[in-house]
Amino acid sequence: MTIIRVPASSANLGPGFDVLGMAIDRYLEVEFAEEGIGSPDHLTMRVFQQFGGTGGLKISSTIPPARGMGFSGAARVAGLLAAAVQKGSTLEECRRWLFLEATELEGHPDNVAPSVFGGVTVAVGDRVEQVPVGMQATVVLWIPDTLSGTKESRGKLPKQVSMEDAVFNMGRTAMFIAALTNGDTDLLGFATEDRLHQEVRLASLPDTAAAIEAAKNAGAWCSWLSGSGPTAAALCEPSQAEAVAAALPEGAEISISHIDMRGAVCE
Numbered sequence: 001m002t003i004i005r006v007p008a009s010s011a012n013l014g015p016g017f018d019v020l021g022m023a024i025d026r027y028l029e030v031e032f033a034e035e036g037i038g039s040p041d042h043l044t045m046r047v048f049q050q051f052g053g054t055g056g057l058k059i060s061s062t063i064p065p066a067r068g069m070g071f072s073g074a075a076r077v078a079g080l081l082a083a084a085v086q087k088g089s090t091l092e093e094c095r096r097w098l099f100l101e102a103t104e105l106e107g108h109p110d111n112v113a114p115s116v117f118g119g120v121t122v123a124v125g126d127r128v129e130q131v132p133v134g135m136q137a138t139v140v141l142w143i144p145d146t147l148s149g150t151k152e153s154r155g156k157l158p159k160q161v162s163m164e165d166a167v168f169n170m171g172r173t174a175m176f177i178a179a180l181t182n183g184d185t186d187l188l189g190f191a192t193e194d195r196l197h198q199e200v201r202l203a204s205l206p207d208t209a210a211a212i213e214a215a216k217n218a219g220a221w222c223s224w225l226s227g228s229g230p231t232a233a234a235l236c237e238p239s240q241a242e243a244v245a246a247a248l249p250e251g252a253e254i255s256i257s258h259i260d261m262r263g264a265v266c267e
Contacts, residue, residue, distance in 0.1 A: 004085065007024055008260075011110040014191070014194045014198065016173045023118045023121075023259060025259070028060075028071070042057075047105065070111035073106050132180065134182055137237075139258060145252070172193050194224075212225065214247045218243055
């Protein structure tokens with residue numbers, strides 16, 4: 001039995017708007033099944049059929065849709081991989097193809113890249129690099145029931161930004177990569193500051209803003225709006241994860257998770 005497993009993702013990571021992403025150990029899973037199994041309206045099934053897949057798919061997922069956790073990216077990667085595997089390709093043969101095709105379908109690469117390659121990724125156009133993670137880290141997620149559409153959220157952002165704000169985010173993004181690589185947890189709070197998108201988005205997500213602040217006040221190294229939200233993500237010392245989770249506002253699912261380092265797998 002072949003099982004395809006694709007991780008969730010958290011995009012932007014604060015300042016890395018449309019560039020940085022992190023794979024999270026919540027998954028969309030696919031198994032091949034008989035004809036008629038699997039909703040034809042599911043995004044994974046539509047992509048599978050679009051790229052020549054035949055028969056049915058059994059699809060299960062712990063990635064909530066429209067919460068800023070890369071559901072659509074993971075679903076597209078899974079559908080593409082299922083079609084490729086059915087035609088006889090191996091994952092390693094088609095991993096880069098997965099990234100390029102899923103990015104074309106998704107419209108931007110920041111949440112596709114971690115779902116394909118795992119870990120923390122920098123994606124620019126058709127290029128992807130993985131960032132070494134020089135510390136043991138736990139990801140704490142605050143996932144409310146409210147939905148957030150990426151297109152609607154992006155529509156609130158300004159069309160132009162000042163040179164000062166652009167340089168601010170460039171510097172923070174570079175610092176974030178350096179902090180992860182060097183294991184400098186003291187730098188992460190500074191390195192995840194942002195002036196391009198979070199303030200605008202959080203203005204309509206006050207509970208998420210409160211969750212981000214609560215996580216930092218409880219000892220998280222840093223916290224950010226996951227993708228376009230409304231989920232908040234925090235990175236912390238594993239021994240602090242329970243304390244950070246306990247400090248988050250009520251009324252949402254709270255998940256103690258980890259960085260997935262494998263990306264898409266076929267087992």
